[in-house]
Amino acid sequence: xxxxxIPPVTDLPPPLPPxxxxxxxxxxxxxxxxxxxxxxxxxxxxxxxxxxxxxLFFIGMAIFSVFANPDRLDPTITTNGPVLAGPSWAYPLxxxxxxxxxxxxxxxxxxxxxxxxxxxxxxxxxxxxAVGIWSGYRGAFSDVVLMRVTDAFLVIPWLALAIxxxxxxxxxxxxxxxxxxxTSWAGTSRLxxxxxxxxxxxxxxxxxxxxxxxxxxxVSRHVLPNVMPVIFANTILTIAIAxxxxxxxxxxxxxxxxxxxxxxxxxxxxxxxxxSLDKPLWLLAPSACIVLxxxxxxxxxxxxxxxVNPRIRER
Amino acid sequence: xxxxxxxxxxxxxSTKGGDVPAVRGVSxxxxxxxxxxxxxxxxxxxxxxxxxxxxxxxxxxxxxGAITLDGEDVLGLSPGKLRATRWTGASIVFQGALHTLNxxxxxxxxxxxxxxxxxxxADKEAYVRAGALxxxxxxxxxxxxxxxxxxxxxxxxxVMIAMALACSPSLIIxxxxxxxLDVMVQAQVLKLLRSLQNDLGLAMLFITHDLSxxxxxxxxxxxxxxxxxxxxxxxxxVFHTPVHPYTKALAAAFPQIGDPRFRRHPSGLGGDPxxxxxxxxxxxxxxxCAEVTDVCPEIDPQLWEAGAGRRAACVHAVGAPxxxxxxx
Numbered sequence: 001x002x003x004x005x006i007p008p009v010t011d012l013p014p015p016l017p018p019x020x021x022x023x024x025x026x027x028x029x030x031x032x033x034x035x036x037x038x039x040x041x042x043x044x045x046x047x048x049x050x051x052x053x054x055x056l057f058f059i060g061m062a063i064f065s066v067f068a069n070p071d072r073l074d075p076t077i078t079t080n081g082p083v084l085a086g087p088s089w090a091y092p093l094x095x096x097x098x099x100x101x102x103x104x105x106x107x108x109x110x111x112x113x114x115x116x117x118x119x120x121x122x123x124x125x126x127x128x129x130a131v132g133i134w135s136g137y138r139g140a141f142s143d144v145v146l147m148r149v150t151d152a153f154l155v156i157p158w159l160a161l162a163i164x165x166x167x168x169x170x171x172x173x174x175x176x177x178x179x180x181x182x183t184s185w186a187g188t189s190r191l192x193x194x195x196x197x198x199x200x201x202x203x204x205x206x207x208x209x210x211x212x213x214x215x216x217x218x219v220s221r222h223v224l225p226n227v228m229p230v231i232f233a234n235t236i237l238t239i240a241i242a243x244x245x246x247x248x249x250x251x252x253x254x255x256x257x258x259x260x261x262x263x264x265x266x267x268x269x270x271x272x273x274x275x276s277l278d279k280p281l282w283l284l285a286p287s288a289c290i291v292l293x294x295x296x297x298x299x300x301x302x303x304x305x306x307x308v309n310p311r312i313r314e315r
Numbered sequence: 316x317x318x319x320x321x322x323x324x325x326x327x328x329s330t331k332g333g334d335v336p337a338v339r340g341v342s343x344x345x346x347x348x349x350x351x352x353x354x355x356x357x358x359x360x361x362x363x364x365x366x367x368x369x370x371x372x373x374x375x376x377x378x379x380g381a382i383t384l385d386g387e388d389v390l391g392l393s394p395g396k397l398r399a400t401r402w403t404g405a406s407i408v409f410q411g412a413l414h415t416l417n418x419x420x421x422x423x424x425x426x427x428x429x430x431x432x433x434x435x436x437a438d439k440e441a442y443v444r445a446g447a448l449x450x451x452x453x454x455x456x457x458x459x460x461x462x463x464x465x466x467x468x469x470x471x472x473x474v475m476i477a478m479a480l481a482c483s484p485s486l487i488i489x490x491x492x493x494x495x496l497d498v499m500v501q502a503q504v505l506k507l508l509r510s511l512q513n514d515l516g517l518a519m520l521f522i523t524h525d526l527s528x529x530x531x532x533x534x535x536x537x538x539x540x541x542x543x544x545x546x547x548x549x550x551x552x553v554f555h556t557p558v559h560p561y562t563k564a565l566a567a568a569f570p571q572i573g574d575p576r577f578r579r580h581p582s583g584l585g586g587d588p589x590x591x592x593x594x595x596x597x598x599x600x601x602x603x604c605a606e607v608t609d610v611c612p613e614i615d616p617q618l619w620e621a622g623a624g625r626r627a628a629c630v631h632a633v634g635a636p637x638x639x640x641x642x643x
Contacts, residue, residue: 140374203414204425207478210369210409211429212401221428222417 041307048303054296058289062111068104086279093281097272102265106285109262113293116177116261117243123181124242125235128188133227135189136196137219147193153186159248166254173256180245188234195227229308236304240297247290262286317344318385318485318518319368319405325379326363326372335591337363339542340380345486348516350509352533352550354526354565356588360542361522362410365490368520369401385485403433406479408472408508410491415475416463422474423449423459429481448477452507469500476508486518493528505532527569530554538562541589541599544618548625558627560606598630606631 042048085095093102135146162179169175199205200223208218249255250263251270265286274282326338338360345351353361366372368382370389382389384404392400406429409415416425426445430436436444446456452473463471472492479487489508493501509532512519521532529536529550536553538546538561546559557563564584586603589595595602601611610630620634621627629635 203409203411204417206371207407207409207415208417208428210371210401210407211432211478212398212403213428213432214398217432225419 038307042303045303045306047299051296051299051301051303054292055300058110058114058293058296061107062114065107065111068107087281093285094279096265096268096282102282102285105260105265106262106289108260109265109286110289110293112173112259112261113243113246113263113290116173116180116246117239117293117297120177120180120184120242120246121235121238123178124185124188124238125231127181128185128234129192129224129227129231131185132189132192133196133219133223136193137200137215137223143193146189150186150189153183154190156183158183158245162245162249163252163254166249171254171256173259176246176249176254176256179249180242184238184241184245188231188238191234192227192231195230196223199223199226229304233301233304233308236297237301240294240301243290243297244294262290317346318349319345319520320383321364321368321380322382323380324364324367324382325377326360326367327377327379328363328372329375329377333592334377336594337542337591338367339594341539341542341544342380343537343544343547345518345520347485347518348512349535350512350519350521350533352529352536353520353522353539354524354529354536355539356524358588358591359539361524361539362490365407365488365520365522368405368486368488369407370397399433402429402484403482404484405486405488406482406484408475408479408487408489408492410494413463413468413471413495416471418463420462421459422461422463422466422471426459426474426478426481429478433482435482444481445477448480449474451480451511452477467500468496469504472496472500472504473507476504476511480511480515484517486520487512488520488522490522491524492521493523493525501528508532526554526565538565541594542591543599543628545600545629546621546625546627547618548622548627552625558621558625558632559600559629560604560631561600562627564605598628 042052082091082095083097083099085091085099087094091101091103093106095101096105131146131150135143135150161183165179165182166175169179205218205222208222213221246255246261247263247266250261251267253267255261255264255267257264263286266283269279269282269286274280321344322342324338324341325336328335328337341360341364343351353364355361363372367378368384368389370378370392372378378390380390384400387400387404389397389400416422423442423445426448427438427441430441430444431438435441442459445459449458450456454470454473454477458466458470458474463474466474475492492508493504496504505528508519508521511517519532521529523529533550536546536548536550537544538553538559540561546553546557546562553562554566557566561584568583584603589599589602595612597610597612597614598604598616601607604611608631614630616628616630616635618626618628619632619636621632622634627634
């Protein structure tokens with residue numbers, strides 16, 4: 001029953017003069033204001049700021065690696081540098097058994113590690129939010145089925161599943177991203193479902209339904225914006241887990257052999273006995289990077305969690 | 316032709332503790348430009364009727380009878396058609412406007428939402444209309460840029476009324492629109508609703524537990540008790556010369572200011588409304604009734620004619636058929 005024009009209610013007052021500001025600009029201004037407010041809260045959190053500094057450092061490193069090494073570091077080529085050299089001015093972190101600078105390996109690895117972490121948690125975020133919203137909003141039968149599936153993914157030992165999947169689908173970077181995304185969404189969906197359950201009982205949801213809004217309309221206009229901050233804070237924490245997972249898979253030799261990641265460097269160093277060769281930096285440099293990045297994401301994630309979830313603000 | 320016609324409406328909620336019949340056979344009509352007031356205690360099924368008209372209840376809630384809105388059978392509508400009918404056929408001014416507005420969206424956006432959901436206008440025109448609607452309910456149009464927390468309770472309720480008018484529905488359901496407002500603001504909101512209804516020739520279903528409010532705004536009055544209408548008639552008649560003992564008790568609960576008889580002797584109705592799952596036999600009101608006789612627990616009274624344009628469900632009412640008291 002779509003009507004083309006609105007029937008006049010009564011003697012409506014003359015229409016307003018058109019607004020001087022365009023709607024898209026209003027939206028932009030509004031977002032900027034929200035962001036400013038968020039930043040004002042975030043900057044008071046020392047832990048969050050420290051995490052942000054760490055992350056900016058590594059993100060800068062990843063961006064730098066794109067420009068510093070446009071041909072990518074090809075693991076099949078050899079360089080003519082000294083093999084297994086100690087730290088020097090030319091090679092601040094020494095070289096590996098192929099004579100490649102460990103520093104350039106670590107810088108190169110930052111890009112892939114961050115890429116895997118971000119992409120995998122993006123998959124996890126989309127999947128987890130979709131399942132959580134569907135399950136929480138629809139309730140009843142869908143809820144039971146989806147939550148049992150979620151339970152299954154929660155209890156499956158993810159490493160075993162990941163090893164099986166990697167063995168079946170091969171050691172491709174995208175396969176690894178997909179595996180990590182597929183095994184880490186369950187927690188997000190639980191969290192999102194809990195939020196949706198509380199949001200969907202609010203009266204403005206009923207109003208929106210009474211307005212004639214479809215489920216899609218209600219979810220996208222009212223439910224999603226209300227659970228978005230939680231999803232976002234949770235995703236930041238998921239990135240840390242995804243990077244750890246990638247390193248674990250690579251360390252077990254399931255990584256993509258054509259890409260250098262921090263995990264593959266550790267695996268390489270470990271299997272060639274970096275410690276017994278007295279070359280600890282080969283092993284420690286990528287490990288330190290993983291620890292720092294995970295720490296950075298966790299610190300930023302907790303700080304954001306405190307802002308979007310006022311109940312835990314006074315921890 | 317009546318805008319809304321409800322016949323033998325029965326609404327039964329399914330709960331873990333069994334079925335709860337909240338509305339048990341209610342019939343009424345609302346004509347164009349008419350205001351029907353629906354009154355009764357908490358839990359007697361008033362808001363359940365409001366929800367049933369737009370089918371807002373959960374899927375497992377059983378609805379029986381017939382609801383005809385603008386000649387369309389609401390209970391038989393397909394989900395898509397139902398969504399199109401919501402707000403264009405009938406809109407609701409919810410109780411407690413404080414929670415009915417999304418706190419994170421501007422009020423203008425929420426009025427526009429009502430218009431654009433039905434593809435009635437493009438964004439730009441919808442915003443212009445939202446401003447005009449706000450002006451109509453006595454708020455400056457620039458308020459469309461305000462968030463709900465920037466408005467007072469009365470202003471929020473005005474926004475809700477503007478929203479209810481957004482799609483020019485033929486029926487407005489006002490579900491306790493004045494609860495949680497102070498008396499001054501209550502009077503303003505009532506005046507606004509009444510004048511809009513008058514000017515636009517809207518049909519209105521006005522639900523409240525406050526009889527004094529209803530007498531001011533409604534043309535006809537229906538009193539509900541335990542999921543049924545127990546008395547119906549012209550508003551002033553029902554209020555001033557009630558037939559049913561329940562209506563009498565409700566009307567007597569409002570003290571007449573200045574009347575010495577009401578001083579120090581507030582009159583009320585003892586007891587609690589019955590549990591919908593265990594409704595007393597016969598007349599559901601008999602355990603609390605001041606005029607109860609032997610026949611009351613045995614005969615379930617129907618809405619009998621009780622004078623011109625009046626109906627009441629009491630065996631003692633004027634038009635009720637005579638019943639013999641059963642001998643023990």
